Amino acid sequence: MNATPASDGCPPPNPSGARGTQSPKPSQAPQPSQAPGTAEPRTVPRQKSRSLEAGVPRPSTADHRDLLDHPDPHTAAQAAAVENLLRCWVREKGIAAPEQGALRVPLESSGTALLVPVDYWSPTGWHRFGLPYLEDGPNTAPPADAVTVAALLSRETAHTTVPHPAESRLAESHPAESHAIEPDGPEPDGTDPEGYEPDGTDPDEVEANGTEADRTEANVAVRGASRTRAAPTTPTTHEATDGADLVARVADSVRRTADFISDRRNHPADTPDRFLAAEQSLLLGHPLHPTPKSREGLSDSESRLYSPELRGAFPLHWLAVHPSVLVMDSAWTERGRTIPADRLTARLAGPDLTLPDGHAALPAHPWQIRELRHRPETAALLDAGLLKDLGPHGDPWHPTSSVRTVYRSGTPAMLKLSLALRITNSRRENLRKELHRGVEVHRLLRSGLAEQWQAAHPGFDVVRDPAWLAVTGPDGEAVTGCDVMIRHNPFRPDDDATCVAGLVSPRPDPHATGHDRTPTRSRLAAIITRLAGRTGRPRGAVATEWFLRYLQSVVRPVLWLDSEAGVALEAHQQNTLLLLDPDGWPTGGRYRDNQGYYFRESRRGELDKRLPGIGQVSDTFVSDxxxxxxxxxxxxINNVLGLVGALGAERLADERILLAAFRRFLRDTASGPDRLRTPLPARLLDSPVLRCKANLLTRLHGLDELVGPVDTQSVYVTIPNPLHA
Structure with missing residues (x-):
């Protein structure tokens, strides 16, 4: 992301944090006035011409460039990977904000520390870091790369243990008993962020008239908001791995990210299908995941075909399934009549696919077919003729941001395929209960709930998963990996429907001109900048209004469903699709995912009245x-606070103002005239700490999020709540 002048009243980069292609190495020793083990100013090594206390000279204008814009794609990918690892570590280990421009990360197992230039400190966790240096390395040593950082962090967790979820939640319920939280005091500049009127004049005055001193003080206040530490974890018997897996996957993720950046710089223009273009825009991946683009087991040639970031496309591979091993369900209706799932797949295959009599057409990912041939249960079905390999067939389909869900412009359905690649934290194969869950939610919404929801929020809905096919072995057991979820496609090619993760993800500007400059910024930054230019308003004011519209268009409808039906959605940024008007303002949204539903146990009776027998096979009821x-x-945290952090990190808005706006929205939702009875607003407002998924620790402990009970699939840690006042 390009470093943007702070003339809009947004916090500037840390005074000593200007980033160049290779930053001068920070000092090897902390200042005497600083607490050891936290932070130290960014200074040069001891030299004859400069004392130890001398500050880092600001790089020249030519060098003052975000490393994501570095002309070498591999360097840009390294910078992105290092930032992700450090963001994860800072959040998951509760490392406090530095007083000045460099962060010291102790590495006790290695007897050293990382000295990290801080370009922007975010109260919501979307920090911007420069490349780190080893504290005890020689002055001429280069900065540490992503593989080195991953190996060092792995050593720090080699003998640690995972907290038990119940004990960890106890820490949140009784924070005073588990760890100390520094009391909140007035902001260092004497202001109260709650006093900002997000839709009034205060932000405009700050943005238009704030002095450099004002902005510097505001940045100190933002940093100070994050100085509490996470709760210590409670030991259990689940030890971390030796870190080799993490290091390998970090290296794989960096290599693939470099390929994605290089390809997009050479071919920046988006496809005319707007939904597909948005699905292909998530080049860097989750900003708080250590290996967001690792796809272990995918060759370079396969990556070209199967990666949305490379705009891949491929024909599906088809199997013919004998009726004795076929299992399916459908709630897909046309003109009031249910269409069986096998008829839907036959339509999608087209008339040229020759099927044996009585068999069903089952689409599969081409990579998955290779995997299935080596599994004993599917090999036996192929040998017995109960599965027949029909080969690749039909027009190409495009992978969406999840990699395994495929899309073809103009078709009535998308297909969520099984794919045994490890992507982020899991091997992405459909589970039978998730197939049931998608159809069950569709039937629940058709019971009258959707009409109630649409009456309150006509711009929001769920992308439905109303049908599926799968294979069962002769013993009656599910055959994993031979299944497909048929998802309704509600989008026309000209609909501006974008997943939020792609909207905020930095990428080479598709409208950039010239060959010597490759600016990296999010589409959201382009929208806010264009709206500000068109209206003549400061970008901070436009960004705040955009954020408020997002809360009403997306967040309130999701809260309504929990309030009125007891159904909570796993609405992280990649599962959330935002509908934009021609100017780029939010107008509505869609939720997609047949996995991510939580039926509240306390609302079981109400839900069973709406749909008798609900949850019996889908395993969707979860304790409150x-x-x-x-x-x-x-x-x-992931969705809304992640959006706040993205706006702050690109200098589009002051995060304090956005947090104040979010607090007001939550108060209105919890106690206003149109209040909802979901407990989430009160939890976000009143709890001094929150439970947060720890993606780095989840990876280091070798957990798969699709395996085991829902409350033990991932590592969660306790972090300070930036909304708590």
Missing amino acids: AVTDERFAYYLG
Whole structure:
């Protein structure tokens, strides 16, 4: 992302944090006035011409460039990977904000520390870091790369243990008993962020008239808001791995990210299908995941075909399934009549696919077919003729941002395929209960709930998953990996429907001109900048209004569903699709995912009245305690606070103002005239700490998020709540 002048009243980069292609190495020793083990100013090594206390000279204008814009794609990918690892570590280990421009990360197991230039400190966790240096390395040593950082962080967790979820939630319920939280005091500049009127004049005055001193003080206040530490974890018997897996996957993710950046710089223009273009825009991946683009087991030639970031496309591979091993369900209706799932797949295959009599057409990902041939249960079905390999067939389909869900412009359905690649934290194969869950939610919404929801929020809905096919072995057991979820496609090629993760993800500007400059910024930054130019308003004011519209268009409808039906959505940014008007303002949204539903146990009776027998095979009822924890993370932290952090990190808005706006929205939702009875607003407002998924620790402990009970699939840690006042 390009470093943007702070003339809009947004916090500037840290005074000593200007980033060049290779930053001068920070000092090897902390200043005497600083607490050891936290932070130290960014200074040069001891030299004859400069004392140890001398500050880092600001790089020249030519060098003052975000490393994501570096002309070498591999350097840009390294910078992105290092930032992700450090963001994860800072959040998951509760590392406090530095007083000045460099962060010291102790590495006790290695007897050293990382000295990290800080370009922007975010109260919501979307920090911007320069490349780190080893504290005890020689002055001429280059900065540490992503593989080195991953190996060092792995050593720090080699003998640690995962906290038990119940004990961790106890820490949140009784924070005073588990760890100390520094009391909130007035902001260093004497202001109260709650006093900002997000839709009034104060932000405009700050943005238009704030002095450099004002902005510097505001940045100190933002940094100070994050100085509490996470709760210590409670030991259990689940030890971390040796870190080799993490290091390998970090290297794989960096290599693939470099390929994605290089390809997009050479071919920046988006496809005319707007939904598909948005699905292909998530080049860097989750900003708080250590290996967002690792796809272990995918060759370079396969990556070209199967990666949305490379705009891949491929024909599906088809199997013919004998009726004795076929299992399916459908609630897909046309003109009031249910269409069986096998008829839907036959339509999608087209008339040229020759099927044996009585068999069903089952689409599969081409990579998955290779995997299935080596599995004993599917090999036996192929040998017995109960599965017949029909080969690749039909027009190409395009992978969406999840990699395994495929889309073809103009077709009535998308297909969520099984794919045994490890992507982020899991091997992405459909589970039978998730197939049932997608159809069950569609039937629940058709019971009258959708009409109630649409009456309150006509711009929001769920992308439905109303049909599926799968294979069962002769013993009656599910055959994993041979299944498909048929998802309704509600989008026309000209609909501006974009997943939020792609909207905020930095990428080479598709409208950039010239060959010597490759600006990297998000589409959201382009929208806000264009709206500000068109209206003549400061970007900070436009960004705040955009954020408020997002809360009403997306967040309130999701809260309504929990309030009125007891259904919480796993609405993280990649599962959330935002509908934009021609100017780029939010107008509505869609939720997609047949996995991510939480039926509250306390609302079982109400839901069973709406749909008798609900949850019996889908395993969707979850205790209210777990539901509250996951809902707060996915909607509160990942989605909304992630959006706040993205706007702040690109200098589009002051995060304090956005947090104040979010607090006001939550108060209105909890106690206003149109209040909702979901517990999430009160939780986000009143709890001094929140439970947060720890993607780095989840990876280091070798957990798969699709395996085991929902409350033990991931590592969660306790972090300070930036909304708590």
